[in-house]
Amino acid sequence: MDNILEVKNLNCIFNKGRKTQVNALKDVSFELKAGECLGIIGESGSGKSTSARIITRLVKASDGEVVIDGRSSSDISNKELYKIVQMVFQTPVESFNPRVKLGDGVGESLRNNGVSKSETKERVEKLLVECGLPKEYYDKYPHEVSGGECQRAAIARALANEPKILICDEATSSLDVTVQKEIIALLNGIREKRGSDISIMFISHDIALVQQFCDKVVVMNKGQVVEKGDANEIIMNSKEDYTKKLIASVL
Amino acid sequence: MKKMKINTKKKLIFFGTLAVLLLVFSIFSEYLTPYDPYEQDLSIAKQAPSAEHLLGTDRYGRDMLSRVIIGSQASIYSTLILVAVITIIGTIIGIICGLSGKAVDVILMRISDIFLAFPGLVFALAIAGVLGGGIHNAIIALAAVSWPKFARLARSQTLAIKETAFIEASKLSGTGVFKMVFKHILPNIIGPILVTAVLDIGTMMMELAGLSFLGLGAKPPIAEWGSMMSDARSMLATAPWIVMAPGIAIFISVMIFNLLGDTLRDFADPKGR
Ligand SMILES: Nc1ncnc2c1ncn2[C@@H]1O[C@H](COP(=O)(O)OP(=O)(O)OP(=O)(O)O)[C@@H](O)[C@H]1O
Ligand SMILES: [Mg+2]
Numbered sequence: 001m002d003n004i005l006e007v008k009n010l011n012c013i014f015n016k017g018r019k020t021q022v023n024a025l026k027d028v029s030f031e032l033k034a035g036e037c038l039g040i041i042g043e044s045g046s047g048k049s050t051s052a053r054i055i056t057r058l059v060k061a062s063d064g065e066v067v068i069d070g071r072s073s074s075d076i077s078n079k080e081l082y083k084i085v086q087m088v089f090q091t092p093v094e095s096f097n098p099r100v101k102l103g104d105g106v107g108e109s110l111r112n113n114g115v116s117k118s119e120t121k122e123r124v125e126k127l128l129v130e131c132g133l134p135k136e137y138y139d140k141y142p143h144e145v146s147g148g149e150c151q152r153a154a155i156a157r158a159l160a161n162e163p164k165i166l167i168c169d170e171a172t173s174s175l176d177v178t179v180q181k182e183i184i185a186l187l188n189g190i191r192e193k194r195g196s197d198i199s200i201m202f203i204s205h206d207i208a209l210v211q212q213f214c215d216k217v218v219v220m221n222k223g224q225v226v227e228k229g230d231a232n233e234i235i236m237n238s239k240e241d242y243t244k245k246l247i248a249s250v251l
Numbered sequence: 252m253k254k255m256k257i258n259t260k261k262k263l264i265f266f267g268t269l270a271v272l273l274l275v276f277s278i279f280s281e282y283l284t285p286y287d288p289y290e291q292d293l294s295i296a297k298q299a300p301s302a303e304h305l306l307g308t309d310r311y312g313r314d315m316l317s318r319v320i321i322g323s324q325a326s327i328y329s330t331l332i333l334v335a336v337i338t339i340i341g342t343i344i345g346i347i348c349g350l351s352g353k354a355v356d357v358i359l360m361r362i363s364d365i366f367l368a369f370p371g372l373v374f375a376l377a378i379a380g381v382l383g384g385g386i387h388n389a390i391i392a393l394a395a396v397s398w399p400k401f402a403r404l405a406r407s408q409t410l411a412i413k414e415t416a417f418i419e420a421s422k423l424s425g426t427g428v429f430k431m432v433f434k435h436i437l438p439n440i441i442g443p444i445l446v447t448a449v450l451d452i453g454t455m456m457m458e459l460a461g462l463s464f465l466g467l468g469a470k471p472p473i474a475e476w477g478s479m480m481s482d483a484r485s486m487l488a489t490a491p492w493i494v495m496a497p498g499i500a501i502f503i504s505v506m507i508f509n510l511l512g513d514t515l516r517d518f519a520d521p522k523g524r
């Protein structure tokens with residue numbers, strides 16, 4: 001299987017040269033194979049989100065390379081990148097403009113890519129239904145629905161352009177356990193349906209969930225990759241002290 | 252809590268209605284004057300208020316009531332234009348600063364700091380003095396010194412909102428800068444800006460009248476409250492009604508817009524409801 005995403009020696013320094021300088025990433029490398037699900041774990045501040053935000057260009061790397069589908073990310077325009085990579089955020093409700101209907105938020109990328117109003121509406125309703133929401137939710141506002149429902153809409157939005165890579169940055173952390181399970185079931189359904197057409201980067205604090213949901217895992221600490229490999233293998237019998245401690249602290 | 256909210260709403264409707272009435276009144280002011288506000292009749296000059304001339308007459312024998320009524324046009328409209336101009340310009344500059352960051356932001360904000368560090372009216376006086384009098388130049392002078400407040404506000408609001416998840420999500424939807432501003436940023440920051448704008452109407456009306464009073468605004472014979480007061484200031488002791496009438500008109504209008512602004516602010520701030 002080919003790598004759909006390769007992250008090579010990423011470095012990221014915030015507030016360079018100032019007192020508040022943070023070396024958020026130090027030589028971070030990992031890869032995501034087509035059709036696989038890669039979990040990223042590590043304590044708070046270890047650089048998980050920063051990695052995701054560099055891949056999605058919300059943050060600039062200081063150094064290093066991101067390779068997507070065999071091409072250097074620097075050769076890919078924003079427009080094209082966002083058809084390939086999408087992200088689901090930790091805060092479902094806040095990830096929608098409070099003054100815009102959910103359906104319009106979900107369909108925004110379609111409209112930006114020149115899809116007509118009527119076709120957008122049709123496709124958005126289909127996406128909502130695929131993500132387990134009634135199509136009438138098109139006309140709802142973010143504050144009128146629950147966090148879980150908003151996250152379903154956010155997943156629908158991320159899927160609108162059939163991306164090859166879906167990044168979930170703590171996508172289930174703000175939801176309660178039953179809703180978390182529903183979202184995971186939804187993601188599993190999406191993986192089953194699309195097979196090797198979708199690969200997921202799953203950032204989470206929930207190690208049990210990562211073990212259950214992900215094929216591979218990357219363990220990060222203080223901006224560095226501690227180890228990476230088969231999820232079961234690493235979570236069940238890691239040789240690294242940091243990983244052992246991390247797992248012991250939550251299990 | 253709930254009762255307070257209803258009260259705020261009632262107050263908002265009340266002052267909103269008053270403000271609208273004032274605007275309607277000034278639109279139709281030409282038809283509401285009992286006498287021709289510009290017709291001079293020296294035989295009845297400086298008459299004290301009477302049944303015939305409710306607010307008396309000025310030194311040329313013009314009916315003060317008619318002049319105050321017609322004066323609402325120049326005073327209120329130039330104020331509204333001024334406030335609209337500074338709100339729009341300030342907001343545009345503020346959003347540009349908030350979004351661009353770095354050099355552009357630093358330069359524009361330092362410029363606005365310079366304006367904010369001086370008393371606005373003094374600065375405006377200087378500008379109006381250079382430009383020469385006239386209501387248009389007075390508006391330009393006040394606009395030149397009054398936009399920074401709105402730029403600061405729009406900038407801080409933009410900075411607060413540009414890090415939110417929905418702006419990032421919309422970036423990931425491939426949304427360009429223009430659509431981002433008009434669809435996602437502006438609708439979410441316009442509330443506090445409008446409240447500030449309404450609160451500024453009173454201040455700007457006073458400052459415009461102030462410039463006119465100093466001879467740097469509307470020029471006689473145009474009836475404008477500030478210049479009417481200025482025109483009559485030497486007669487304060489002998490014919491006080493000529494100064495008082497436009498003064499009270501300014502006072503009432505400023506009060507109405509200030510109270511409307513205050514209520515609007517209370518209404519917009521959930522904690523104040
Ligand atoms: N925009 C920024 N400016 C300055 N420092 C930042 C910025 N974003 C992140 N950091 C710092 O970079 C480090 C890594 O942050 P990051 O958000 O990637 O951690 P994380 O692993 O996602 O943590 P969490 O589990 O809490 O989400 C932290 O020390 C953080 O304070
Ligand atoms: Mg994070």
